[in-house]
Amino acid sequence: MQQNLRVPGPTPVPDGVAQAGAQPMINHRGPEFATVMREVIENLKPFFGAADDPLILTGSGTGAQEAAVVNVLSPGDPVLAVVGGVFGARFAEIADAFGADIRRLDVEWGTAAGPEAVAEALRGFPASAVILTHNETSTGVTNDIPTLTRSIRAHRPEATILVDGVSSIGALPFDLDGWDVDVAVSGSQKAWMSPPGLAMAAVSSRGWDAYSRARMPRYYWDFRKASKNGAKGTTPFTPAVGVVRAMQEALRLMTGEGTEAVFARHARIGEAVRDGITALGLELFARPEVASNTVTAVRVPGSLDAAKLIKQLRERHGVVVASGQDWLKGSIFRIGHMGYVRDEDIDHLLQSLAAVLSDKSLERAV
Amino acid sequence: MQQNLRVPGPTPVPDGVAQAGAQPMINHRGPEFATVMREVIENLKPFFGAADDPLILTGSGTGAQEAAVVNVLSPGDPVLAVVGGVFGARFAEIADAFGADIRRLDVEWGTAAGPEAVAEALRGFPASAVILTHNETSTGVTNDIPTLTRSIRAHRPEATILVDGVSSIGALPFDLDGWDVDVAVSGSQKAWMSPPGLAMAAVSSRGWDAYSRARMPRYYWDFRKASKNGAKGTTPFTPAVGVVRAMQEALRLMTGEGTEAVFARHARIGEAVRDGITALGLELFARPEVASNTVTAVRVPGSLDAAKLIKQLRERHGVVVASGQDWLKGSIFRIGHMGYVRDEDIDHLLQSLAAVLSDKSLERAV
Numbered sequence: 001m002q003q004n005l006r007v008p009g010p011t012p013v014p015d016g017v018a019q020a021g022a023q024p025m026i027n028h029r030g031p032e033f034a035t036v037m038r039e040v041i042e043n044l045k046p047f048f049g050a051a052d053d054p055l056i057l058t059g060s061g062t063g064a065q066e067a068a069v070v071n072v073l074s075p076g077d078p079v080l081a082v083v084g085g086v087f088g089a090r091f092a093e094i095a096d097a098f099g100a101d102i103r104r105l106d107v108e109w110g111t112a113a114g115p116e117a118v119a120e121a122l123r124g125f126p127a128s129a130v131i132l133t134h135n136e137t138s139t140g141v142t143n144d145i146p147t148l149t150r151s152i153r154a155h156r157p158e159a160t161i162l163v164d165g166v167s168s169i170g171a172l173p174f175d176l177d178g179w180d181v182d183v184a185v186s187g188s189q190k191a192w193m194s195p196p197g198l199a200m201a202a203v204s205s206r207g208w209d210a211y212s213r214a215r216m217p218r219y220y221w222d223f224r225k226a227s228k229n230g231a232k233g234t235t236p237f238t239p240a241v242g243v244v245r246a247m248q249e250a251l252r253l254m255t256g257e258g259t260e261a262v263f264a265r266h267a268r269i270g271e272a273v274r275d276g277i278t279a280l281g282l283e284l285f286a287r288p289e290v291a292s293n294t295v296t297a298v299r300v301p302g303s304l305d306a307a308k309l310i311k312q313l314r315e316r317h318g319v320v321v322a323s324g325q326d327w328l329k330g331s332i333f334r335i336g337h338m339g340y341v342r343d344e345d346i347d348h349l350l351q352s353l354a355a356v357l358s359d360k361s362l363e364r365a366v
Numbered sequence: 367m368q369q370n371l372r373v374p375g376p377t378p379v380p381d382g383v384a385q386a387g388a389q390p391m392i393n394h395r396g397p398e399f400a401t402v403m404r405e406v407i408e409n410l411k412p413f414f415g416a417a418d419d420p421l422i423l424t425g426s427g428t429g430a431q432e433a434a435v436v437n438v439l440s441p442g443d444p445v446l447a448v449v450g451g452v453f454g455a456r457f458a459e460i461a462d463a464f465g466a467d468i469r470r471l472d473v474e475w476g477t478a479a480g481p482e483a484v485a486e487a488l489r490g491f492p493a494s495a496v497i498l499t500h501n502e503t504s505t506g507v508t509n510d511i512p513t514l515t516r517s518i519r520a521h522r523p524e525a526t527i528l529v530d531g532v533s534s535i536g537a538l539p540f541d542l543d544g545w546d547v548d549v550a551v552s553g554s555q556k557a558w559m560s561p562p563g564l565a566m567a568a569v570s571s572r573g574w575d576a577y578s579r580a581r582m583p584r585y586y587w588d589f590r591k592a593s594k595n596g597a598k599g600t601t602p603f604t605p606a607v608g609v610v611r612a613m614q615e616a617l618r619l620m621t622g623e624g625t626e627a628v629f630a631r632h633a634r635i636g637e638a639v640r641d642g643i644t645a646l647g648l649e650l651f652a653r654p655e656v657a658s659n660t661v662t663a664v665r666v667p668g669s670l671d672a673a674k675l676i677k678q679l680r681e682r683h684g685v686v687v688a689s690g691q692d693w694l695k696g697s698i699f700r701i702g703h704m705g706y707v708r709d710e711d712i713d714h715l716l717q718s719l720a721a722v723l724s725d726k727s728l729e730r731a732v
Contacts, residue, residue, distance in 0.1 A: 007393045010607055021608065022388035025371055025379045025561065027686050058563060059586065060424050060603035066586040098583040189604055195391065197424060197563040197606030217464040217583065220425065220432040237426035238555055240563030240606055241376055242387065320393050 001318040004348050008137045008167055008295040008322060008336035009061070010189035010196045013246065014253065017193055017340075021246030028241055034233025036248050041230060043251035046259050047191075048165075048184060049175030050202035055226040057199040058240045061166035061187035064199035065091050067221035068162045068183045071203075072210035073129055075099030080127035082113045082148070086138035086325045091131050091164050098216045103127065109328070110297075112143045112290035115151035122155040129160040129210070134184075135168035138325045140286045140297035140334065142172060146179040153180060160210040166190055169200075170254065171266045171294045171338040182207035188243055191266075191294065193250040193339040197240035201226075266293045269337050269346055276350040280357060285332050294338035297324070299331065304362045306330045312359065317352035367684040370714050374503045374533055374661040374688060374702035375427070376555035376562045379612065380619065383559055383706075387612030394607055400599025402614050407596060409617035412625050413557075414531075414550060415541030416568035421592040423565040424606045427532035427553035430565035431457050432464075433587035434528045434549045437569075438576035439495055441465030446493040448479045448514070452504035452691045457497050457530050464582045469493065475694070476663075478509045478656035481517035488521040495526040495576070500550075501534035504691045506652040506663035506700065508538060512545040519546060526576040532556055535566075536620065537632045537660045537704040548573035554609055557632075557660065559616040559705040563606035567592075632659045635703050635712055642716040646723060651698050660704035663690070665697065670728045672696045678725065683718035 005012045013021075026032045037056065044054040057067055069091075073079065079100040081092035084107035096102045105121045107113045113132070122130075130152050135142045145163060152159055163184045165174055170191030176184050182204045189196030203211070203223060211223055225236035254262055270293030274284060277298050285297035300306040306323065310333055313319040324332040337346065356362065371378045379387075392398045403422065410420040423433055435457075439445065445466040447458035450473035462468045471487045473479045479498070488496075496518050501508050511529060518525055529550045531540055536557030542550050548570045555562035569577070569589060577589055591602035620628055636659030640650060643664050651663035666672040672689065676699055679685040690698035703712065722728065 003390065003392070005391055005393065007395070010391045010394065010604060013391045018388040018390075018608075021561075022384040024369065024384075025376050025555075026369070027371065027373045027688070028376065028562075029373070029688065030680070030686060058424070058426050059429065060605065062603040063425065063586045094585045097585045187604070189391075189607075195387075195606065195608040196394075196604045197609060219460045219463045220429045237428040238376060238553070238562045239426065240561065240609065241555075242384075242561040242608065243563060243606065314396070320396060322393070322395070 004319045004345055006319060006321050006335050006337065006349055008334055009187070011193065011336055011339040013195055014193055014340050017246045017250045020249035021195060021242040023245055025241060028238055029234055033241065036245055037230065037233040040244060040248050040251060043255050044200060047170045047174065048202040049177055051177055052203065053230055054200050054202045055223055055230055056235055056239060056244065057201065057221060057226060058197060058237070059199045060196060061199065062090065064166060064185035064187055064201060065164055066094050067199065067201060068185050069095045069098055070216040070218040070221055071223040072160050072162065072183055072207055072214050073098065073100050074213065074215040076101055077129055078103065078125060078127045079129045079131060080105060080121055080125060081131040082107060082118060082133070084111065084113060084133065084139060084141060085109050085136035087136055087164060088133040091133065095131060109139050110141060110286050112141055113148060115147050118148055119151045119155055122152065127156060127159055129162060132161065132163045134163050134165045134174070135172065135292050135294055137167040137295050138328065140292045140295045141290050142168065142292040145181065149180050160207060167294050167338065171262065173263050176202045176204060182210065188247055191338045192247055193253065194246040195243050197243040198247060266338060269341055269343065270294070272343065272346050273335060273337055276346065280350065280354055294336070296335045296337065297332045298335065300333060303364060305364050306333060308362050309333065309356060312356045312362065313352055317355065319349050319352045370685045370711055372685060372687050372701050372703065372715055374700055375553070377559065377702055377705040379561055380559055380706050383612045383616045386615035387561060387608040389611055391607060394604055395600055399607065402611055403596065403599040406610060406614050406617060409621050410566060413536045413540065414568040415543055417543055418569070419596055420566050420568045421589055421596055422601055422605060422610065423567065423587060423592060424563060424603065425565045426562060427565065428456065430532060430551035430553055430567060431530055432460050433565065433567060434551050435461045435464055436582040436584040436587055437589045438526050438528065438549055438573055438580050439464065439466050440579065440581040442467055443495055444469065444491060444493050445495045445497060446471060446487055446491060447497040448473060448484060448499070450477065450479060450499065450505060450507060451475050451502035453502055453530060454499040457499065461497060475505050476507060476652050478507055479514060481513050484514055485517045485521055488518065493522055493525055495528060498527065498529045500529050500531045500540070501538065501658050501660055503533040503661050504694065506658045506661045507656050508534065508658040511547065515546050526573065533660050533704065537628065539629050542568045542570060548576060554613055557704045558613055559619065560612045561609050563609040564613060632704060635707055635709065636660070638709065638712050639701060639703055642712065646716065646720055662701045662703065663698045664701065666699060669730060671730045672699055674728050675699065675722060678722045678728065679718055683721065685715050685718045
């Protein structure tokens with residue numbers, strides 16, 4: 001059975017993209033690879049909203065978060081971390097593990113961070129950096145980054161602003177330069193329709209200033225090394241060559257579709273998912289006004305067994321969704337709808353879900 | 367023109383392995399991926415000589431070095447780093463960047479580290495850890511790890527021994543348990559006939575004790591997280607799923623061939639490369655008795671332009687070799703012969719090299 005892979009990453013990879021990644025191996029120090037790298041970097045720019053070249057790193061999304069942290073922070077730095085779910089918490093934990101003085105602003109899961117709350121937190125805490133999550137994959141909430149950065153700049157104009165865009169950039173509008181963000185990171189296996197293994201980062205000039213001051217230990221994730229090598233069409237260390245070539249093809253598809261059309265497709269499909277879920281009598285976990293167009297978290301009615309629901313979707317219908325994380329395990333499931341996603345994928349998911357919900361065996365033993 | 371990719375990584379990927387990596391994407395938290403992971407881990411064991419499960423990390427070989435360092439060392443630890451080339455130096459630099467108190471034992475490039483020199487260094491320096499390179503990719507030298515570990519244990523029985531096996535494990539015999547090594551790392555794009563993007567690590571029980579004491583900051587590379595998730599057939603963070611599936615197929619080929627047969631093939635081909643190079647009147651960079659069976663570094667005669675030689679091999683014959691690194695740039699070139707390498711690949715390389723050497727245009731302008 002062909003799977004309808006609807007976890008919020010890794011996301012489905014179009015055949016042409018998978019085949020581009022399976023081409024005969026090439027030398028990452030040679031002219032063929034340099035051509036690929038240059039095209040990938042150029043095509044990433046409009047999605048990051050960055051005039052400067054985005055950086056290519058080999059690692060997972062969490063590696064991208066670690067890279068963001070260690071390149072612009074120093075041990076002891078007062079850092080405000082806005083946390084509204086598992087991935088916001090992880091970003092804060094990484095900064096804490098490397099010695100930042102973390103103040104967490106906890107936002108109720110399922111809601112977005114408000115600019116007033118951020119302002120209030122900064123009044124009491126002279127943060128030199130702020131950690132934000134654009135799209136919280138664990139709750140299906142999109143934060144309003146430009147509103148938050150304006151609020152931050154009003155109180156701490158020189159703060160370094162780090163944004164986790166792992167499950168947003170490439171699917172939702174993002175504007176590093178226009179929104180005055182300093183470091184934004186993403187991962188190949190989310191909106192980019194590519195296999196996992198690559199992380200991308202864009203850095204503002206304020207971000208590079210922070211880099212020059214930063215004293216957290218770093219080697220593998222070093223942005224300067226990535227930047228210097230990127231300018232020569234290569235990477236400091238052997239990259240995931242196959243994934244770079246897959247991304248070359250995926251970015252051609254995305255560029256061909258057009259950035260605005262890509263964003264519009266995600267908005268339309270996000271709405272279709274939410275409408276369909278609501279029509280089935282299920283409840284969204286995220287507040288509707290901040291619900292994400294890349295990930296939808298759905299509450300599992302108390303009478304039903306979430307693990308069984310997920311299992312039946314997979315085994316009977318080939319629809320693969322993700323469970324809840326942390327304290328949400330067992331009470332929600334999550335649907336990924338970013339990257340390679342078409343209306344028919346969502347129709348199939350909703351039909352399969354309707355069929356599974358009508359099955360009495362899902363009810364919890366009392 | 368089909369390339370004869372003969373850089374010391376990334377190495378050629380057999381078609382079946384590339385196609386295994388291009389299968390439709392799957393959920394890294396699902397049962398399909400768990401089956402793949404378990405097989406990969408099981409098939410890695412004999413090549414690492416480790417009874418315990420090797421760990422799977424997403425990153426480059428340099429990421430694997432960083433992982434080894436941050437998991438078992440603390441800032442201020444006295445660490446002896448045996449350095450005989452670019453990659454030994456890099457391993458030491460990483461430990462230094464994370465705050466270890468590094469004492470370098472510099473070994474003449476092209477020669478192997480001697481047990482007496484290591485013993486002598488340890489007499490003057492109470493190292494709690496020693497960093498070794500099994501196969502130095504920049505010089506084509508293989509160090510005799512069991513002889514070195516015996517020498518280390520005689521002086522510092524409880525030292526944590528870290529071994530870079532990036533360009534050796536999977537092609538040269540390795541025995542973590544038998545040689546009393548504590549952490550050994552490798553990379554998918556070398557002996558494993560797979561695309562770059564994955565790193566592997568094996569850890570001894572002494573290595574795990576060191577992990578418990580180690581205080582270098584770590585998050586992404588955390589061995590305990592990788593171990594706990596590995597036991598469940600997954601990874602702490604989204605892995606390079608395609609590369610894991612490629613490795614599943616590559617390891618089936620390697621296991622089918624048999625570990626001893628794999629090692630014998632590398633020994634035979636290593637010798638054929640050295641014999642062929644010598645027969646062409648060229649000189650090996652490494653001392654013959656320690657020359658590597660995975661990488662051969664060849665001196666470029668002073669009368670010839672190394673960059674032109676490398677370029678002509680690529681453009682006229684489709685043979686891709688690597689330049690020298692660091693101070694060896696321009697004076698050597700390097701041939702990779704690990705992983706997917708057959709006698710005919712080497713015959714073609716040697717014939718192409720003979721043709722290029724007969725071309726007078728290679729001579730340096732005086």
